[in-house]
Amino acid sequence: MRYLPLSQSDRHEMLATIGVSHINDLFKDVPKSALLKEPVDLPNHKSEMEVDREMRALAGKNIPAGSVPFFCGAGAYRHYVPSTVDHLIQRGEFLTAYTPYQPEISQGTLQALYEFQSQVAQITGMEVSNASMYDGSTACGEAVLMARRVSRKKKAILSGSLHPQYIEVVKTVTKFTDDVAVFNPVDTYAVDDLIAQIDDETSCVVVQNPDFFGNIQDFSKLAEALHEKNALLIVVVTEIVSLGAVRSPGSMGADIVVGEGQSIGNGLSFGGPYVGLFATRQKYVRTMPGRVCGQTVDADGKRGFVLTLSTREQHIRREKATSNICTNAGLCTLAFTIHMTLLGEKGFRHLAHLNHAKAVMLADKLSHIKGVKVLNKSFFNEFTISLPIDAAYAIEKMAEAKILGGVPLSRLYPDHENLKNQMLVAVTETVTEADMDLFVSELKEWVKC
Amino acid sequence: MLNNQGRQTDVGTASQQTSNNFTTHSGNRGLEQDELLIYEIGDTKRTGVDLEEVWDFEPRLGGVTRDNEIGLAGLTEPETMRHYTRLSRKNYAIDMGLYPLGSCTMKHNPRLNEKVARLPGLGDIHPLQPISTVQGALEVMDNLAHWLKTLTGMPAVAMSPKAGAHGELCGLMAIRAALDKRGENRSIILAPESAHGTNPATATLCGYKVKSIPANKQGRVDLDALKSALTPDVAAIMLTNPNTCGLFERDIIEIAKAVHSIGGYFYCDGANFNAIVGKVRPGDLGVDAMHINLHKTFSTPHGGGGPGAGPVVLSKALEPFAPVPYVIHGDHGFELVEHISDKGDSKDSFGRMTAFHGQMGMNIRALAFMMSHGADGLARVAEDSVLNANYILASLKDVMTASFEGPCMHECLFDDRFLHGTGVATLDFAKAMIDEGYHPMTMYFPLVVHGAMLIEPTESESKQSVDQFIGSLRHLVTEAKAGNKELFSGAPYLAPLRRLDETLAARSPILRWSKPENE
Incomplete structure (x- = not known):
């Protein structure tokens, strides 16, 4: 086992130094009834390559934010990390x-x-x-x-x-x-x-x-x-x-x-x-x-x-x-x-300005869709829009088209019927204008139906 | 390029001056380089990022704009790289050597775990993406939950607590909620004198008073004292097992029964789970709730103080009170229960402990660690960690004073009786270990012995490494007993800094950089 440096002969030598003959002699304070006689019912050890492969398989069942046009926020934001x-x-x-x-x-x-x-x-x-x-x-x-x-x-x-x-x-x-x-x-x-x-x-x-x-x-x-x-x-x-x-x-x-x-x-x-x-x-x-x-x-x-x-x-x-x-x-x-040190005053200001500029750009694009309303008077890089349909449904449908279009308010306020058609849209520096246009055209489709 | 062919040095050219009193113009000492603060190196004009230009547009910030300079210092990329690389070299780390901090389980951090946590499909997913797009992430949580439940023999686990102390809070809140549901208003938590400080602090947050239980001469809970303290007003006992003296509580099953017999619950502090993982299931001992520090037993990196993760396994009795969110198996794959609803299984949940779903990044690392070891390897983890600790105990007990009769579990406890009359205190002894190239052991904890030294080697150390460590400690004991006080009182001599004035720091706190006034 690659993480355990003691060899069998080390273990014997060490037990001898301690003055006991078996490792379980060191567990003698454990009530006999509680010391497991058999290994627990879980798989045995695996090589690094096998674990890597299994974790990749699990990872493959998710849609990574960076692989699609992405607009989720609500307290967690995707920024580019140098x-x-x-x-x-x-x-x-x-x-x-x-x-x-x-x-x-x-x-x-x-x-x-x-x-x-x-x-x-x-x-x-x-x-x-x-x-x-x-x-x-x-x-x-x-x-x-x-x-x-x-x-x-x-x-x-x-x-x-x-x-x-x-x-x-x-x-x-x-x-x-x-x-x-x-x-x-x-x-x-x-x-x-x-x-x-x-x-x-x-x-x-x-x-x-x-x-x-x-x-x-x-x-x-x-x-x-x-x-x-x-x-x-x-x-x-x-x-x-x-x-x-x-x-x-x-x-x-x-x-x-x-x-x-x-x-x-x-x-x-x-x-x-x-x-x-x-x-x-x-x-x-x-x-x-x-x-x-x-x-x-x-x-x-x-x-x-x-x-x-x-x-x-x-x-x-x-x-x-x-x-x-x-x-x-x-x-x-x-x-x-x-x-933050890489950004410095200059980079931090610039990053904020860029986020805001992009959010304004998308808000303008979205407000031109018939039936879609931007509800904010002010905002930074995230705003709320209302749709003529259930927002969670629209987001689910957009996800099928490989666009992660935002967070429906119903996810966080399940009991607020009046918020059902509303969603949060976040825009950071990682969003391109092409992403925005894909989002807008896909949303248009669902709003129409 | 440096061409030194034919110009090899030999030791004969070195002068008589020793390295200790050698001074340099720069203040650096070879590879040991002084480093200023970012504010003293950089300025508000410099940056290490290139961002796209911003076009003209009408801001919509509602007029609440930030106009004054913030004062953030920036560095270019090479400067940043050098600054933090230089700083990193002033740290001790497991990667560099044995890190015997008792109760902290400083074991090897496999880099596979870092790698898989950074896979885009696991690291770059948003907590509020549609559930259909994060099925693999929920499966990771479910798999880890299965491993934790199986290893502990417990039916349920709350995955959202963010650290050990957060897990304690989760466990006690579940207990409080269960008692409230029974309509019982109990007010006392029993905890042994040797408990971690987080135990009483957590109990206070749940509105409980802590009553201390004395230890017996064998370093364990005094069963008779416990039994006589078990009044109907006791909500629960909080007990670390193996305990903070590194000993297994022999009477644990009886303790659990006694607590249950008066209608109380048994909270087990799982900080020391490493000693028994794969060998003993806390569920078989009568535990009702136990947090598991993933950053200890399951090796998610300590990272200079965090982040950690503290999932809490729960008994059948406490399961209904678990916090949201949790993963369930639905008709269309995994689902996440994020809200308490009057109808569903979540109706008795005590609430939400954190935004989102917990420490996913830590969950992935811990799962990779468990899968790598497997059922067979995890039992070996416990055995080797216990073996290493007992080997240290056996190899040092003739020169240092062991506090209790062995065997110990994964850590061994000494006190300062062996230093009596030497003028060397536990603190000095520990600081001298730094000069020997070791991080000191846990000192002055637990509080039940004088001048405690708690040594936890973990399973990650080879026999060679442990032998070297033992050699260093034996040497230091010999020096202390020989009266070489200065070796200790002035230590460390060879660290990046000498002993620091902590009293000054606390008396007049300077907690941030400020612009010097003459500028």
């Missing part, structure tokens, strides 16, 4: 290292984390960032819990246009605590409507920008209203590329910004692993969840980096920790940072 990124994150020194608990031999991971935190803070317009969370949705749940710790109040108000699965995650994490979460109907997301709900019990309002349907708002007024009541504004950004063109949540007065960082450096991967971004104000840093990397010096006075503020964390604080989180998104974080 080859350098994947090459670098596969260096064994990054790939096969643990959490950097021993800073003297982990400066590679730590410095990259410090750069990541700097980039995330800049992009979100915030003062500090942690070293990442599992993904955007779990980061959103953590933000609601943190707002309670900061405000010492229990009521979180969620905008109706927050990603519905993010709403579900918040529902889950507050389910068994005494937190109170207010879930607004899907059409309640305007700043004034949210301001009207703020009261003395409110810990935070959670909004998304651009929101789930693609709309962009300025939340400065909401932030002011919240701050008057000592409550926090949490802004969720699921398409982080938007921040190359759209005003940052920090400049609107956000107290916590959470984001899905997958767009930068990370592939679609059927929904994970992704990289949760979490940024806040310096004054709240000691109530923040997750790992944090900080700058310090070594015994010779040289600059170095360490994991810090660990007195917030579970391995020190146990039941009083700010979160139970232990893992971060390490390697996805590194991919984010390398891609």
Whole structure:
């Protein structure tokens, strides 16, 4: 077996050194009835080539996004990731290292984390960032819990246009605590409507920008209203590329910004692993969840980096920790940072501008189809359209013609009859005008019938 | 081209100066190169990507545009390559040597797994594509679920938890939901003193109070103490098995029975599953829920801290409360249940833990790892990991103090009694291991022994590698006992950096780069 270096004679020699005769002597503490006499009922070992072949067969049953005109978004976006990124994150020194608990031999991971935190803070317009969370949705749940710790109040108000699965995650994490979460109907997301709900019990309002349907708002007024009541504004950004063109949540007065960082450096991967971004104000840093990397010096006075503020964390604080989180998104974080470094200010801005330009182009093309309406007044690279027919049906039919035409709202809102004919359409730099024209002509066919 | 023909060096030309105090103009030391931050190398004008030109168009951003400079530093591609390659060389990694972090299972990461996770048909698919276009992906999830259920002897598995602690949350929420359904309002979780910190932190998130159970002299749960703590108010016990002292809980079946007898549940922390995979099925021990760290037992790479994955196997009693989404076999192939519906099987589900469907990229890697080993190889994994740990224990117990009587499972625990009177603390001893070319073992955990040193070699190490490691530790013990304190107190001497000031970092946190004020 290619992954196991011990030979039979090694094993015998080692058992002799230990002073036992059989490997099962080392399992003597296992109750006899529980030690398996036979191997479990699963196939035996396979060669690399055989496994490769079987995995290819499974892969062959899917339609890869890159092989067809592709317009799906809804919180996961297909961007072009430069080859350098994947090459670098596969260096064994990054790939096969643990959490950097021993800073003297982990400066590679730590410095990259410090750069990541700097980039995330800049992009979100915030003062500090942690070293990442599992993904955007779990980061959103953590933000609601943190707002309670900061405000010492229990009521979180969620905008109706927050990603519905993010709403579900918040529902889950507050389910068994005494937190109170207010879930607004899907059409309640305007700043004034949210301001009207703020009261003395409110810990935070959670909004998304651009929101789930693609709309962009300025939340400065909401932030002011919240701050008057000592409550926090949490802004969720699921398409982080938007921040190359759209005003940052920090400049609107956000107290916590959470984001899905997958767009930068990370592939679609059927929904994970992704990289949760979490940024806040310096004054709240000691109530923040997750790992944090900080700058310090070594015994010779040289600059170095360490994991810090660990007195917030579970391995020190146990039941009083700010979160139970232990893992971060390490390697996805590194991919984010390398891609962002390749982009730089110039590339990031350009990428955002290009995404927006292409989305505008497709929105215009689609709005010329009879019966199809673009519902957004504003958007970045994703917008909602309504069809005269069931959107899920149209998308299924387009998939048969090898076009992945977007996400039907019914997939996420199965109980909303009024959203049945609507779908989200996302356009990134990877979409060509030829892709758009194929999409438009195919959609025309189905809308006609 | 360098032509050095006829100019070979020999050691005689080297000077008397030792490498330790040798200084250079650049600050570099040969292959060990200093590296600045991207902000100190690059600037906002540089970029490493070429993008198509954007045409004139009317923006539709609703006037909410970003006009001020963000301040992102860019580098060209060769600069980026060099920067991160140089940084990578400041890391220790499994690819470089034995990584004996107890409780972390730092084993070899096969590159086949990386390769298959990147196949376009698996890596480049969107979570919300039509179900008909992702049948292979759902089959991967279903196959992995089958392997996990068979290996654990459990009837169900929740695939969406994103890491071990997320899996703990999943398991406890299922327990809480089951108790709520029974109309019972229990408030206590029992956990041994030696538990991972995530256990009590997770219990708090589920609204529970944790009560600690003491260990007996053999490093295991004190069964009598446990039994007397089993009041009707106990919701569950959270127990790691093999436990964090590296020992199998001999009374585990009895523990499970006792917990069940008062109507509570048994949550098993599966962090140490590597020791028993293919040899013991937790389902046969009476476990109700157990998370499996795919990044430990099934070798998805640790990646400097993540991403992980923490599927949770569940007993029949807890299965109805599993989170959405999950895969089912439908009339037209695989289907994904994404919503809780009052009618279907999902009606008692406690909810959704994450957007989308979990850590697919990790699932693929873990499945490839399992298929490569097979049923026969996975049992070997457990045996070799336990053998390596016991061999280390046997080879060191005459000079270091083993905390408990063996045999151990896949990790062996020492405490600092052997350092008594040497002036060397566990931390110093661990830092000296860095100079020997090793990552230190887990230190000061578990909390039940003084100055803990928890060593987990995994099955990936050859006998030769383990012998070298043992040799280094024996040497360090000899030096400590000989009074060579400086070897330890100043360590590491040979790492890219010397010991770092963590107190300073925590007292005045600098968590990001900012533009120097004089610019």
